[in-house]
Amino acid sequence: MEKSTFEAKVGLAEMLKGGVIMDVMNVEQAKIAEAAGACAVMALERVPAIIRRDGGVARASDPAMIKAIQAEVSIPVMAKCRIGHFMEARILEALEVDFIDESEVLTPADEAFHIEKHDFKVPFVCGCTDLGEALRRIGEGAAMLRTKGEAGTGNIVEGVRHLRTVHGHIRKLTRMPKEELMTEAKNLGAPYELVVQVAREGKLPVPNFAAGGIATPADAALCMALGAESVFVGSGIFLSSDPERRARAIVEAVTYWEDPKKLAEISTGLGEAMAGTEMGKLGEDEKLAKRGW
Amino acid sequence: MKRVGVLALQGGWAAHLRALRDVGCEPVEVRRAEQIDALDGLILPGGESTTHLLLIERFGLRPALDAFVASGRPVLCTCAGLILAAKAVHHPDQDSFGWLDVDVARNAWGRQVHSFEAHADGADLPLLFIRAPRIERVGPDVEITARFEGEPVMVRQGNVVGASFHPELTPDRRVHRALFG
Numbered sequence: 005m006e007k008s009t010f011e012a013k014v015g016l017a018e019m020l021k022g023g024v025i026m027d028v029m030n031v032e033q034a035k036i037a038e039a040a041g042a043c044a045v046m047a048l049e050r051v052p053a054i055i056r057r058d059g060g061v062a063r064a065s066d067p068a069m070i071k072a073i074q075a076e077v078s079i080p081v082m083a084k085c086r087i088g089h090f091m092e093a094r095i096l097e098a099l100e101v102d103f104i105d106e107s108e109v110l111t112p113a114d115e116a117f118h119i120e121k122h123d124f125k126v127p128f129v130c131g132c133t134d135l136g137e138a139l140r141r142i143g144e145g146a147a148m149l150r151t152k153g154e155a156g157t158g159n160i161v162e163g164v165r166h167l168r169t170v171h172g173h174i175r176k177l178t179r180m181p182k183e184e185l186m187t188e189a190k191n192l193g194a195p196y197e198l199v200v201q202v203a204r205e206g207k208l209p210v211p212n213f214a215a216g217g218i219a220t221p222a223d224a225a226l227c228m229a230l231g232a233e234s235v236f237v238g239s240g241i242f243l244s245s246d247p248e249r250r251a252r253a254i255v256e257a258v259t260y261w262e263d264p265k266k267l268a269e270i271s272t273g274l275g276e277a278m279a280g281t282e283m284g285k286l287g288e289d290e291k292l293a294k295r296g297w
Numbered sequence: 298m299k300r301v302g303v304l305a306l307q308g309g310w311a312a313h314l315r316a317l318r319d320v321g322c323e324p325v326e327v328r329r330a331e332q333i334d335a336l337d338g339l340i341l342p343g344g345e346s347t348t349h350l351l352l353i354e355r356f357g358l359r360p361a362l363d364a365f366v367a368s369g370r371p372v373l374c375t376c377a378g379l380i381l382a383a384k385a386v387h388h389p390d391q392d393s394f395g396w397l398d399v400d401v402a403r404n405a406w407g408r409q410v411h412s413f414e415a416h417a418d419g420a421d422l423p424l425l426f427i428r429a430p431r432i433e434r435v436g437p438d439v440e441i442t443a444r445f446e447g448e449p450v451m452v453r454q455g456n457v458v459g460a461s462f463h464p465e466l467t468p469d470r471r472v473h474r475a476l477f478g
Contacts, residue, residue, distance in 0.1 A: 005413050005414070005415045006413060006414045006415070007410070007411060007412070007413040008410055008411075008412065008413070009413070009414050011414060011425060011466065011467075012409075012412040012413060012414060012425060012426075012427060013409075013412075015309075015412070015425055015427040015463060015466050016409050016412065016427050016428065018308075018309045018311070018312060018343075018466065019308050019309045019343050019344050019345070019376070019377075019427060019428075020308075020344075020345075021307070021308060021309065021310075021311065021344075022305070022306065022307040022308060022310070022344070023307040023308065023344065023345060023348055038347060040351075041307075041347070041348045041351040041352060042348070043307055043308070043344065043345040043348050044345070074408075078347065078388075078389055078403055078404065079345050079347060079348075080345075080408075080409065080428065097410065100407075100408040100409075100410050101408075102408055102409035102428070103409065125410040126409060126410050127409065255348065255351075255352070256352070256355070258307075259305075259306050259307060259328065259352055260328065263328075
């Protein structure tokens with residue numbers, strides 16, 4: 005028996021496809037998410053919009069709240085650690101969370117290096133804004149990716165930009181003759197072997213979900229149409245006026261994203277979405293997607 | 298060419314589509330009840346069984362699924378699919394469809410850090426278990442077709458096969474070929 009192989013890690017990411025991973029801040033929210041059909045929950049003390057509002061250093065969650073959520077739901081429980089903070093990651097691994105998100109939403113602990121993720125038994129998901137960043141994270145051992153978008157804004161524009169950037173670059177690689185791939189790997193800052201693999205297969209070696217700014221069923225369906233294999237929803241559910249209904253609707257929209265008639269039914273009468281932020285109102289130093297190297 | 302549907306509400310359906318192509322079938326992504334009766338075979342994939350149950354219920358797929366199973370055409374249920382097909386489900390208790398006379402416990406090998414790869418007892422069939430369920434009781438009419446460390450991991454009752462592992466995620470195509478090839 006071989007435990008925690010890379011195949012087993014990517015296997016869990018495969019099983020999360022077409023499902024919605026919801027940020028939850030307590031046991032009650034985790035139960036609402038599970039009952040609404042979430043395929044996993046992300047346990048964190050403050051959703052990104054609240055981290056933005058409060059400021060200060062955002063760290064990994066208190067083990068007590070993670071354990072309380074693990075005890076109450078049967079679906080996978082994920083948690084976030086700071087970029088490069090491998091001791092927070094070791095603690096989360098000791099808690100047996102099902103996935104660790106090495107996340108730009110928390111304050112980075114290392115401004116040069118990410119965690120060496122092959123060393124861990126628990127699988128990791130990491131954010132990306134372009135193909136080079138995606139392949140660097142896979143090179144370090146990430147079993148799943150998510151395009152970053154701009155977390156906590158309720159604005160899908162950055163998520164769309166990152167999805168189009170990653171998938172546009174994949175399409176470009178598939179048309180390149182083999183002799184151009186080494187220079188392309190240099191330009192991308194990505195491992196050559198992974199560049200060759202993506203050029204050959206026309207897709208990333210691990211599942212890629214969308215995150216950052218998803219606030220409506222239509223936002224989720226848009227991400228699916230742009231090539232995301234599923235979505236993370238952070239502030240968009242529990243900062244809306246009716247989290248239960250909105251959570252359910254986003255789950256349904258990810259399954260039926262190709263059916264606009266169903267989407268119209270799903271989107272009806274959900275109450276107020278979270279208040280959003282226009283990108284022009286964010287200072288450059290307030291953009292979380294810039295964190296990651 | 299056989300047309301085999303994979304329930305594509307959530308989870309690991311994409312890998313089953315590839316496996317079906319490998320054994321010469323035409324795979325069909327199934328999301329609507331009216332697609333089901335025209336199929337030659339059906340797969341309930343892995344994923345989160347709680348999510349699958351909710352979507353099957355909400356979008357009215359259950360009667361068409363039950364009718365398909367009753368028609369005698371081959372059905373493969375992997376991981377979360379096995380949980381849906383079981384007679385009783387524990388850890389925690391939840392609803393299921395009773396197509397296979399077995400009881401299962403969810404996530405019974407432990408959380409993701411305990412997910413593992415192995416081979417079936419006395420055979421070279423590769424087994425990949427991901428937060429897998431355990432088959433705790435097997436009824437008299439159920440045949441055990443694969444075991445790991447003595448425990449049943451694949452069972453068959455009439456036209457329905459249930460596996461607690463993921464044959465779609467390893468390169469071995471014998472499970473798909475035996476049912477749909």
